[in-house]
Amino acid sequence: MAINEDILKAEREEAWRKEVRDSMKPKDRMALPRVRMHEVDPNVRNKSYVEVNEGLTLEEARNEARRCLDCPNPGCMTGCPVEINIPKFIKNIERGEILEAAKVIKQTSTLPAVCGRVCPQEKQCESKCIYNKQQKEPVAIGYLERFTADYERESGKMAIPEVAKANGIKVAAIGSGPAGLTFAGEMAKMGYDVTVFEALHEIGGVLKYGIPEFRLPNKIVDVEIDNLRKMGVKFEPDFIVGKTATMNELREEGFKAFFVASGAGLPRFMNIPGENSIGIMSSNEYLTRVNLMHAADKAYDTPVFFGKNVAVIGGGNTAMDSVRTAKRLGAEHVYLIYRRSLEEMPARKEEIKHAQEEGIEFMLLHNPIEYIADEKGRVCQAKLQVMELGEPDERGRRSPVPVEGKIETIDVDMVVVSVGVSPNPLIPNSHPDLATTPKGTLEANDALQTTRSDVFAGGDIVRGGATVILAMGDGRKAAASMNDYLQNNK
Amino acid sequence: MNLIVGKEHFSENVVKLEIEAPRIAKARRAGHFVIVRVDENGERIPLTIAGSDLKKGTITLVVQRIGVSSDKLTSLNVGDKVCDVVGPLGQATRIEKQEGTVLCCGGGVGVAPLLPIIQAHKAAGNRVVAVLAARNKDLIILEDEVRKSADEVVIMTDDGSYGKKGVVTVGMEDVIAREKVSEAVIIGPAIMMKFGALTTKKYNIPTIVSLNTVMVDGTGMCGACRVTVGGKTRFVCVDGPEFDAHQVDFDEMLRRMAGFKAEEQEAYKAYIDKK
Ligand SMILES: Cc1cc2nc3c(=O)[nH]c(=O)nc-3n(C[C@H](O)[C@H](O)[C@H](O)COP(=O)(O)OP(=O)(O)OC[C@H]3O[C@@H](n4cnc5c(N)ncnc54)[C@H](O)[C@@H]3O)c2cc1C
Numbered sequence A: 001m002a003i004n005e006d007i008l009k010a011e012r013e014e015a016w017r018k019e020v021r022d023s024m025k026p027k028d029r030m031a032l033p034r035v036r037m038h039e040v041d042p043n044v045r046n047k048s049y050v051e052v053n054e055g056l057t058l059e060e061a062r063n064e065a066r067r068c069l070d071c072p073n074p075g076c077m078t079g080c081p082v083e084i085n086i087p088k089f090i091k092n093i094e095r096g097e098i099l100e101a102a103k104v105i106k107q108t109s110t111l112p113a114v115c116g117r118v119c120p121q122e123k124q125c126e127s128k129c130i131y132n133k134q135q136k137e138p139v140a141i142g143y144l145e146r147f148t149a150d151y152e153r154e155s156g157k158m159a160i161p162e163v164a165k166a167n168g169i170k171v172a173a174i175g176s177g178p179a180g181l182t183f184a185g186e187m188a189k190m191g192y193d194v195t196v197f198e199a200l201h202e203i204g205g206v207l208k209y210g211i212p213e214f215r216l217p218n219k220i221v222d223v224e225i226d227n228l229r230k231m232g233v234k235f236e237p238d239f240i241v242g243k244t245a246t247m248n249e250l251r252e253e254g255f256k257a258f259f260v261a262s263g264a265g266l267p268r269f270m271n272i273p274g275e276n277s278i279g280i281m282s283s284n285e286y287l288t289r290v291n292l293m294h295a296a297d298k299a300y301d302t303p304v305f306f307g308k309n310v311a312v313i314g315g316g317n318t319a320m321d322s323v324r325t326a327k328r329l330g331a332e333h334v335y336l337i338y339r340r341s342l343e344e345m346p347a348r349k350e351e352i353k354h355a356q357e358e359g360i361e362f363m364l365l366h367n368p369i370e371y372i373a374d375e376k377g378r379v380c381q382a383k384l385q386v387m388e389l390g391e392p393d394e395r396g397r398r399s400p401v402p403v404e405g406k407i408e409t410i411d412v413d414m415v416v417v418s419v420g421v422s423p424n425p426l427i428p429n430s431h432p433d434l435a436t437t438p439k440g441t442l443e444a445n446d447a448l449q450t451t452r453s454d455v456f457a458g459g460d461i462v463r464g465g466a467t468v469i470l471a472m473g474d475g476r477k478a479a480a481s482m483n484d485y486l487q488n489n490k
Numbered sequence B: 001m002n003l004i005v006g007k008e009h010f011s012e013n014v015v016k017l018e019i020e021a022p023r024i025a026k027a028r029r030a031g032h033f034v035i036v037r038v039d040e041n042g043e044r045i046p047l048t049i050a051g052s053d054l055k056k057g058t059i060t061l062v063v064q065r066i067g068v069s070s071d072k073l074t075s076l077n078v079g080d081k082v083c084d085v086v087g088p089l090g091q092a093t094r095i096e097k098q099e100g101t102v103l104c105c106g107g108g109v110g111v112a113p114l115l116p117i118i119q120a121h122k123a124a125g126n127r128v129v130a131v132l133a134a135r136n137k138d139l140i141i142l143e144d145e146v147r148k149s150a151d152e153v154v155i156m157t158d159d160g161s162y163g164k165k166g167v168v169t170v171g172m173e174d175v176i177a178r179e180k181v182s183e184a185v186i187i188g189p190a191i192m193m194k195f196g197a198l199t200t201k202k203y204n205i206p207t208i209v210s211l212n213t214v215m216v217d218g219t220g221m222c223g224a225c226r227v228t229v230g231g232k233t234r235f236v237c238v239d240g241p242e243f244d245a246h247q248v249d250f251d252e253m254l255r256r257m258a259g260f261k262a263e264e265q266e267a268y269k270a271y272i273d274k275k
C-alpha cells in the first residue's frame, strides 16, 4: 500500500486545508510548546488500576494540532506502519472537525483508541517529524490520535462502517488479537460472513490478557468488539482451532478461507538453575492471572502471588507492565533487571518514564544466573551477574558481556521472567501442511498467503513478538489478499 | 455455556458430570483433558475427560471436591450450565500393541482419566490388568466400568475395607511378580505416581504418568504448568499431560503444586463460611 502522492498533494491544496495552514505562520507554530499529557499522580496511581494517562482537552488538542506545519512531504506518514494520513487528521483537529479527523484515521487504522495508547510513536511517526531536525520535541501525534478516537467514542456518534451486501462466503479468523479483529472488520465490510475463533474465554488477545488496565482499559477494546458484532462478525470463544476442530473440519463446514492470527503466545524462560522454584513465573502467567482472571480481586477465584520484593527480568513492554503491576499489588521493592543499558531498552519510552516515576528500581546491566529457594521451594534470592557493554555488533547494538567475577545477590520472594515469547505452536503443530520458518513462525509471502492457498497469516505468528499496529496492518492486508483470492477462485 | 445433562455421586465428595460439548466429544482421544471455568468469577481448572457420548454430544468429567472451584462445580445440578469448557487439550495417549501385560494403576479420582486408556489398550488387543487404589471402599470409583474393559482388576485400600489392604505399589508388585508387564500407566495423586514410578523403575518397565499440575490457560501460553522432565522444562498442557514416569522430577512438581496451597485453603475456608 504505497502512499498515493498525487492524492495527498491534491488534498493538501483543498481550500479548507490552505485556509487552516495559512491561519498561522510556521514560525509561530514552531514557537508553541509540546502539550503535556495529564497523568494521575505517580504515588496515587501506583496503588490503583486507574488509567495513568488522562487524555487531552479539546483546547489542548487543538493547540497541539497548531504545531503541525502540514509539511508538503510529511515524514511522519512514512514512519507510520499503516500510513495514516497524519497531517490531514491533525489539520481537521485544528479546525475543530474532530469526527472528520476520526474518519481520516479510520481509513487506514481500525483501532485508533488502542494504537493511540500503545504504539511506540517515538520510534515511528513522531521520530520522523520535522521538529526533530530543529532539535525540538515532535508534534504529539500519538496523543492526538488517542484524543480523536476517545472524542469520537464519547460523542456517541461513533460511525459503524458500512457493510456491503452479504455475499454468503464464510471465512474465519483464528485468534482475536489486533490482527484477527482488524481482519474481521475488513472482511465484514466487504460482505463476508466472518467468524473469529478464540482459544480463551475472552475476545481481544494480548489487548485483554496482556496489556494492563492502567494502560489500556478493557472497555476501550470492548467498544471495538461490539462494533464488529454490529457489523455481523461472529465470535466463538473457547474454540481452539487444531484441537476443538481442525481447519479441514471447518472447511467441511463451509469455511472457504482462513486467517491465522494466533500470536506469539509461548513464553521463553532462561533455563538457569532454580527457575522452576515457587514464585517464579513468566510475565504471561503473571499478567494473565491479574488481567484476564482478575486474580488480585477477592471476588475472583484465581490466586496470584503478592510479592514483597519482586524482580522482573527483561526490558520490553511486557516487563514494564509486569513491574508496574507488581507495584500496584503492593510490592515494597520492585526491581527491573535488564542486561543492557537504558538506551537499548525496547519498551516504549513513556512506559519507562512511568515506571521510573512510580518507584520501580532499575537494575541495568544485570543478568540473573541462578535462583535460590527456601526449604519450601519458594524463591528467596536471585544471583545476578553484572554486565558491561561490549563492542557494537553489525547492527550497531552493543551487546552485553559479563564482568568477570562480579556477582550480586538480592533478596526476592517473587520473580517474573519477561525475556520474550515464541510463536504459538498450536496451529503449526496441528496443521503440518503449513510451512514454518526455523524460528517457528508461519511462512507467508508478501500477500500474507501461507503455503496453503486458502490460508493467510499475520501478526505475531508471522513476525514473532512485534507490535499492535503491525498486527493490525497485517489484518488489513490479509483481508485484501483473501478477497482477491476468493474473487479469483469462485 | 455448556449444559449439564447428567450427574451421579460416586461418594460424598466425588461426582461424575455429563456435560454437553459436542465438538469436544467428537475430537477427544484417551489422555485428553479440558479446561473448565465454572462461572464468571471462576478460575480455569484442568479436568481429564473420562469418556464421551458421540450421539448425545457429551463428555464425562469426574470431579473431586477439594477447593473452591471443584466445590462450585460439584454443587451444580442437571440443567445448570458451566460457563466455559474448552478442549480437548494435551497430547493423546500413545497406544501400541504390547507383548506382555499393560498394568494400569489408578489412585482415587485418577481412575476416571485411566478408564479411557484402559479401553484403548483393550481395543488395541492388549492384556490389561488394572490396580485401583484408594483410602477406603467408598473412594473406589468406576469399578464396574473398569471391570468391563480390563482382563483383571486388583483393588487396594489403605484400611483394608475392600479388596486387599495396602497401597497401590503392593498391588503392582504382585502383578509384576507373576506376569510379564510390558508397560505401566499410573494416574493419581502426585505422591502416588512418584512411588508407583519408583516401583516400575526397579523392574525397568516403561511407565507413563499423567500429570495434574496447576494450569491457567492450558494452551501453552503461560508456563504455570511447567515441570522438569529428563532435565528439561516441559509444559504439561501442550507437551503432556503424559510423560515418561522415570524422567519426571516429582519432588519439584510436588513443591510447585503446593505453591498456592495457603491461598487456596484460605479461599476455600472463606467460601465455606459464606455458603
Ligand atoms: C504484556 C504485553 C504488552 C505489550 N505492549 C505493547 C505495546 O505497548 N505496544 C505494542 O505495539 N505492542 C505491545 N505488545 C505486543 C502486541 O500486543 C502484539 O504484537 C500483538 O498483540 C500481536 O497481535 P496478534 O493479533 O498477532 O496476536 P495476539 O494479540 O497474541 O492474539 C492471538 C490470539 O490468538 C489466540 N489463539 C492462539 N492459538 C489459537 C488457536 N489455535 N485457535 C484459536 N485461537 C488461538 C490466542 O489465545 C490469542 O488470544 C505487548 C505484548 C504483551 C504481551
Ligand code: FES
Pocket (backbone or CB within 6 Å): B214, B215, B216, B217, B218, B219, B220, B221, B222, B223, B224, B225, B226, B235, B236, B237, B238
Ligand atoms: S497452563 Fe499455561 S502454559 Fe500450560
